[in-house]
Every structure is written in C-alpha cells, then in structure tokens.
Amino acid sequence: MFLINCPYCGERDQQEFKAGGEAHIERPKQPTELSDDEWAEYLFMRKNIKGVQFERWNHAHGCRKWFNMVRDTSNDEIKAIYKMGEKPPSQ
C-alpha cells in the first residue's frame, strides 16, 4: 500500500487514489488529420515496462486532482510526483 504525496493535499494512503495509466500521452490536436495507424498509436499503444515508468494518478477520494508520478515498477519506489502540465524531472 503506497503512501502517495498528493501535490495538493500531502501524504495520503493509496486507497484514496486511482491509477490512470501512462502519462505524457497528449491527445492529438487535429485527430482528423491522422491516419488510422497514427490514431491507433495514440488510442491503444501503452508502455508496460519493468523499471522507471511515468504515470497519471488521480486523488479520486480527496481533492480529485490529476497529477503525474514517476514510479519504478520493479520495486514500487515513487521517485517523483509533479503536477499536470509540469515538465517531468530529468532522470
């Protein structure tokens, strides 16, 4: 059970949060210009790596804000947490 440092509320138990998959996948601004393959890349393709992964999390049972998390999936170490729109920390 993680202890997650919500950037708006501080440290809270994992059960207050919802994981939202891979981070930094921007919705294309002009979807109609995209080929089927390009759209499928956005729509379906997600990484699932053993190691450092960038993820979206939501404080669903708290402030309901979305934020980003850098997590090492091999040992669940949370390496960084930052707000939506902020640049990911360099590794």
Next chain:
Amino acid sequence: MTKNLRVKSSEYIDETNRISFKFNGKSYHGFKGDTLASALLANDVHLVGRSFKYHRPRGIMTSGSEEPNAIVQVNPGTSRTEPNVRATEVEIYEGLEASSQNCWPSVEFDIGGINNFLSPFFPAGFYYKTFMWPASFWEKYEFFIRHSAGLGKSPTSSDPDIYDHRNIHCDVLVVGAGISGILAAKNAAKNNFKTLLVDEKNELGGSTILENNEFNKIDNKTSSEWLKKEIKELKNIKNLEIKTRTSVAAYHQYNYLLARENLTDHLEAKDKTNKIRQRLLKIRAKKVILATGALERPLIFNNNDRPGIMLSSAVKKYSEFYGVACGSKNVFFTNNDSAYESAMSLYNKGINVEAIIDIREQSESKIVKKVKEAGIKIYWAHSIVDTTGYKRLNSISIMKLSNDGTSVSGSKISISCDCLGVAGGWTPAVHLYTQSGSKLKFDEEKQIFLPNQNTSEQISVGSCDGDFKIDEIIKNLNQKLKDILNIYETNLDSIKVEIDQENSKRNIWLLPSDKPLGKTKPFVDYQNDATAKDIKLALREGFRSIEHVKRYTTTGMGTDQGKLGNMHALGIIADTANVKMGELGTTTFRPPYTPLTFGTIVGRNVGKFFDIFRRTPMNDWHVENKAEFENVGQWKRAWYYPINGETMHQAVQRESKAARESAGILDASTLGKIDIQGSDASEFLNRVYTNAWSKLAIGKCRYGLMLNEDGMVYDDGVTTRLGENHYIMTTTTGGAANVLGKLEDYLQTEWPELDVYLTSVTDHYATASLCGPNSKKILKKIIPDLDLSDENFPHMSFKEAKIGNIQCRIMRISFTGEHSYEINVQASYGKDLWEKCMEAGKEFNITPYGTETMHLLRAEKGFIIVGQDTDGTMTPIDLQMDWIVSKKKYDFIGKRSLYRSDTTREDRKQLVGLLTDDPNIVLEEGAQIVSELNQSPVEMLGHVTSSYFSPNLNKSIALAVVRGGKDMMGKKLFVPMENQNINVTVSNPVFYDEKNERLNA
C-alpha cells in the same frame, strides 16, 4: 491419576487463581498466567494431536507461535469455536474447552494411525502419482481425499463477536519486545519520537527475561534482572505506547503494517460479550525497527517427532516462566551451548537432567563446565539414531558420530527419558523483513539468512539480524539506533556487559542413523509429515527449484508455514544437490505471519455494512407501498409495486398500461446529475457529446450521447441549459461517478484552458417523473399558475416553478414516449413532492411504476439503455443513431474512431428490433441469434439485449444486436433454445408511436 509437574512457584503464574478447563472432554486445572500448553504439560499431557498425513501422535514442541504440532480446536461446537489454534498461544480461562484435531475417534486411539504403518506407500507426491488415472475418476477421488484431509472444523453459526479496525500513525514502530525491542523503543521515545512497541505475547521481555546464566552480566546483574528493571521504567516514558497480545501479520511497502490486537481471547465467556474481540491495526510508521528475535531450530534425526521431544528453549521456558517440568527424566540434544543453559535452568529448579548429547567434539565455555560440575553426563560427538515410545517418548539410542558427520559407529547406548530438549541453533525471524520487499543474504559462517538490503526506513536489531550474544546485540543496536534515529547518544553507551565467550556450533542439517535413510523417519516439517527422505526423493525425481520441492513435498505449507523446518529443508537440498544455500535462496514468506481470523480482516464491514447502499428521498414511501427493490449500482431502486399478490409479470403489465393510458409516476432521483458552469461550458459540451450544443437556447433540453475515445457509446442523458454559462447534465444511474471522473480528467489534463466547473449534484435533488396523457392535468393541479401550454412549455424545455414554497426545476422530457415531466426538488422535499403528485393524481388513477416498467416502456419506443443494449463495443452508427452524430463539428471525444477501418465495417453488430412469429413467445435476454439451423458449427449472428411482452401492443418485442442487422429488415432469423427454435423477424427497433405523436398528446 495425573502427576502434578509444577516445580516451583513462578512470578508469572498466579497459583492463588486456580482455573479449570477441559481438553478432549476431560477436566484439568491450571493457573492464571498459564497457556493451554503449559497447563497441559503441568498435568503431564504431552499427546495433544495427530500429524496430518501419517496420524502419528504428536506433542507440544514449542512455547510460541511457531508451534507445528499442538494445533487444537478451541471451544468446539460453539459459535465462538476456532480451528487450528496453537495451544502455546491460548491463555487459559475458566471454562475453556479445547480438543485435538485430525484424529478419529480420539487422539488416544486414532484409526488414521494406520497410515503410519502404510507410510512406505505414501511417498512425496503420492496423491499426484496415484490419482492420475483414469482422469475422469478425479471427482470421485477428490470427494474422499477432501473428507479425510483438513485440520479443524470451521464454525457453523454466525460469529457473535465484534471486530474493529484502527489506523495508527507513528514515528517509530518497534516490532517485538525482547531486549532489543525494549531498548530501541525506550531510546526512540526518549528522543521525542512517537513510538509504538508491539509484542505477540502478553508479557514483555522475550527470551532474555529468562536469561539467568551467571556468566552473562549486564551492569553486574543477570540479563533477566537487568531487563526487568528496564521494563519497569518503560511505564513512565511519554511518547511510548505499548501493545501486547498484538501480532504483526503483514509488512507492506512504504512501512504499512497490519497487526492483530487480541483483546478478549483470554477472557471467560461472560466477560467477552459486547467487547471488541480483535482489532486490526493499520499502522503507517515513518521508521520501523524489527526486533522479531529468532526461532530455535530442531535437529533432524530418526523419529524426532515423538510426544516429549521439544525445543530446548521451550523446555527452559516451561520451567522458568510457567514453573512446569516437561518431564521427570530430561535429556538434551544439542549442537551449541544454549542447551547447557536450559539444563542448568532445570537443574537449579531441582528438575532431573539425565544427560546432554552434543554432536560437537567439545566446548570450553563456563556454562559447560558448570554442567559438568553439576554431575550431568555429557556425550560428546554423539548423535541420536533412534527414539522409542509411541504416545510418549521413553528412550533414545545414541551412537558415536563420525568426524565428517555423515555416519555413526560404535556401540549403541540406550538412555531412558521422557522429555528430550533439542537445540539446533537459532534462525533469525526475517519473515516480516522480507515481506517488506527487502532482500536477504546467506551467512555461510553462521548458516543463517540475514537482512541485507533495506528497501524502506527500517532496521533489524538483535537476533533477527544475527546478533545472538548480549554484547553484540547491545553494541550493534546502539550504532543502528544512532543511525536511524539520527541521534548522538543513547543510554546504551554506558552499559557494561560481561559474557561467556564460547560460541562454537556444529551444523549438520540431517543427522545420520545406523539404519539406511529409507528405513528412518527424520521429520523436517512436523505438521505436514514431510521427512528428509521425501525431500531427497523430490531431488531424485528431478525437482531443483526450492519452490517446486516445497510444493511437491508440502514442506513448509502447513498453518505454521514451516517456521521450524524450512532451513533444514534448504540445507538438505543444498547438501544433496551440492549447491550453496545462498544460491538456492528461500521460499517466499507470505503474510500473515500467524493466521488471522476472517472477523479481524473484515472488521465492522459485516451485515448491512458489508456493502453500502444508497436510498432515494422517496424510499420510505416505496417501502410503505410494498415495492420490490432492485440494486442499480449502489442504489436501491423500486423495481415494481405488486398489489393483491400480483406476480412481477402481472404488476409490470398493469403499470405499463396505466402509464400509457392515464398517468404513471417514477422515482428518477438516482439519475446522475452534474452541474456545469463556466464561460466555456457550451464549448465543453460540444467536445464531450457527439451532437452540437452551441445553439441550444436557454431553457431548452437536449439528449446527448457520450463516447469513449475509441468511438464506443459510454453514456447518455438529457442536458438542460439553465443560463448562458450554466447547464445541468443528467447521466445514467450506474454511470454517474465514472462520467464525472472522465469529464474532470479531460478538463484537467487535455483542456485546462477551458473555463468550466463541474459539481456532482446527484444527491442534492430528488426527481419524480410524471408521465402519461393525464400528466399535464396532474401537474396543473399541483402548480396552477404555471402555463403548461405547448407554446409556453413545449417538449424538451425547462421551467422553474414553485410548489407551495418549494422551488422546483421541471423538465418536459420523456423516456417513455408519453407526454411527461421530470420534477426536481431539493432532496429533502422529495417525499413531499411524491405524495403531492400521488394525491393530485388520484382521480386519474396515477400508478407508481418501477424500473422494470420503465425498461418496458422505453423498449416499446426503441430507446436504448447504455449497458443493457450496449456493451462497450457499440458505436452510435451501430445503434442506428447516426442522427445524433454531428457532421459539422471538427472534433469531439471519439469522433476520429468512428471512421477507423474497424468501426466502418459493414458487418458490425447493429441494433435492430426482433418480433417473434408467435407473438406470445417472449425471447430470453442474452439468447443467441442464427440464420441457419443445420449448420455445424452454427454461425452466431448476435444476441437479444432487451425483451418484453408489451401490453400496449399485445405482443412480444425485443431489441437485439445482429451482425449486418441494418440491412436485414424483414429477414427471418432463428433463436435456438434448449427445447425449441424460435422463429423471429428483424424489425424497426421503434415498435410504438413511431411518429412521436403521444409526446404532445
């Protein structure tokens, strides 16, 4: 009849407080402070159970939670009964009853004991090998195997006790209150850390509290005396909370630990009532100090499992702590000095010690000399090759052990004894440490696994970190405390320790016998009857991974999880396969460390709190009017209102007709409602719905369809424009929370530039939906001054009005196809509104209808229900709802996906109507649809999604999804059922009032 084996009054046992209890139906007595195990031993009862596979007689082996043999059923036959309880952990109380498990008809005479003599036929993997064929017989075999297996019996009536959960946050959690834990907790608390100290026992002090070796001194006192003084001082330390009878069950990441606090298990039945029995502590600690100690290892030799054969430390604890002699002729068998301490402890209490068998060549320590001086015979470099005594040990045979420890020689000496204390060294209790994700390494010199890589703010101190001598413990503890607490001094800096330095040990995992291994029974896992022989067999048969050997032989798979024998199993594998133990690794230690009751796990979430539910403000009315309820998400919704013993079908038919012929009323309060405000609200709706919203006038309503980004229908509902920048959106009942979450996600992450605010107001409003040709007249009666003409208040529009003083929002929208109004009031007025409608509607025979009639009425109109007619694979085009997809809008969620190659396929499943050729046959929802009957395998075209008998059309109607269904209008298809093939015809999904004339009726 039974001997009293109390030797000398103990400070922990209150001999003035005599307690009677029953074991296997027979009455015994013990004293306040006794465990069931110590009280039985004091009554000379060693035989307490039968082993799992061979039903061999087994006795009490340990004095703690690692007990593999003395597993009993507590209070059998009552609602408080609990199986698989360790007798060593049960504190006795007046009226306690316990019985042996896994034996029939009794522990003294157990028919299953025949398995012991048949044991050559029960090798490792016996079940896997024997019950393989014929394969179809497995079910028959399983019936018998299941009946002969199993330990205790689970209770058959509901648990009368209360359980609880509690969250605890602390700076420092110390697990284990032995000497290391006590010193760690004391220093943490004194340095202003909020500290919690827990121990599974009722008393503090661990094993050091029994340490009276005169050669080991702390500040010139014996360890025991010194520690008692420390414990007294704990009481006055602020910041320190101590919880005893509290066992840490699990250690998760981020220093999140679960512990079970036992509150009433030691009390008499009359004192248990209305109290919390056990509490699950959910502990979040900034730092964790593990002081879990070490478990004594047995030695693995032939017939090492007879009642009377115990751990040396347990023999000592029973005499020192409980004042009980485990036997009248005691012998110790050891590979290190600790058995000598036990022997001296017994000797000093006047208990007879016959001999010590030591597999070492010699030891020079002072305690050994002391034993010699006491006249106790020591057999150096000898090993036990066999034991006798079926229900109680009565003798051992020993022989000279060879230098390499693999064989015995010389003449066999027989020693008569009734208790054998076995000392095989100590295994650090690293279970919790590894649960936290931290890694172990194998120490080749000490032959133990030790903590190596910490993954969180944690340390291991004392014997669980491999420090067994008091001077090492204090020195290392001092440094570790300074590091983890970031402090410069401790009260350990000035402690003076003298110790008896001898530390020699000879480790042999499997001791030889004069008989070949195949003819011996050296037990490694006592509970599961796994012997060294079985482990070697597994290796011969090709198993190499420790995890595979474990499962094949069942070593370490009992309720004790192999706390005693796992290391020996590893050692035997390493020796046999000629690999290093460090390379083998260990099996995984999984939580819980000791078993947890279900009650503790669920806490208060039982009965009506098991799954929370939501009720509408009108709920009481529905209950009073005998509605049947249906669960929709977490909501309890009125399903139908049977009168005069109607069946569901009859009630629904009546309600459906009434709604179309005169007036019906539905509680629609559960629909999700989201208040949307902000200068970009219209633009936002344009992006989340498939249709256009910019031109919706204030005071008008519009139906919207929401897709996922993959183009599939996600939710639907009517949204009303309340003001220039203000909308109220309704969602499906079950989808409300997810829709809000999805909208917030897009607003925060993709479109943060939009000025839009969302608020869930589902619970703030109660909604009555009034429908039918007389709905207008009823509303007129309730709100006489509201102009209800079609010109002023047309279909798909909104008015604010007052019913008396109650402010209400009225939408003229319809999910039934009838002229209807949805009246929203503040939730607390919901029942009042409902009753006003009922009163006003009386003259029109207003009929309350539930969700079933609502479904029927909308199906007559071909309106979809998201989640019933859709399943996450239906696009609006598949639903034949092309009209709602804007061609003009540049983008909305899911638009691009609507012309992917897959979503534009012609042969996708599409929503159609189905009419049965026989109008009286109602199709089953979920039934498959085919076009050919004589095909094999038959091609499935789709399935029925909604199906009803329509009282208004007087025929059966159904909605279905059918591959390429759009172009099949009028085509004959089949719905094959178990007993018949039903002929159906594809139709328009709108069955009733296709021109929508009734909306303005």
